[in-house]
Amino acid sequence: MCRVxxxxxxxxTDQQIKEHAAAGACxxxxxxxxxxxxxxxxxxxxTIQGLLGRGACPRRALIEKGETALAETALAETALAETALVETPLSEAA
Incomplete structure (x- = not known):
């Protein structure tokens, strides 16, 4: 596998950018x-702009169809999956 x-x-990598774009990052x-x-x-x-292209955004297509909530949910799920944030209450952190 060749990583660019x-x-x-x-x-x-370019593959990661393409995966994020497919998941809704425009x-x-x-x-x-x-x-x-x-x-x-x-x-x-x-380079990222070039990989994203113009008009090929699944999220933008959903918004145009009036499905804004669905598009926002898809983007939020992508962000959570990538950052894998784990919140610890302050009482447990001490």
């Missing part, structure tokens, strides 16, 4: 929120 790194700073900012790609030196932002 789009973001050297955070080790994000802009470089949305890609950054789930992967950090483009948030350090910024040299990969244009």
């Amino acid at each position: 790194f789009v973001c050297s700073c955070f080790g994000v 802009t470089p900012r949305q890609i950054a929120s789930v992967s950090k790609a483009g948030t350090d030196c910024g040299s990969c932002v244009r």
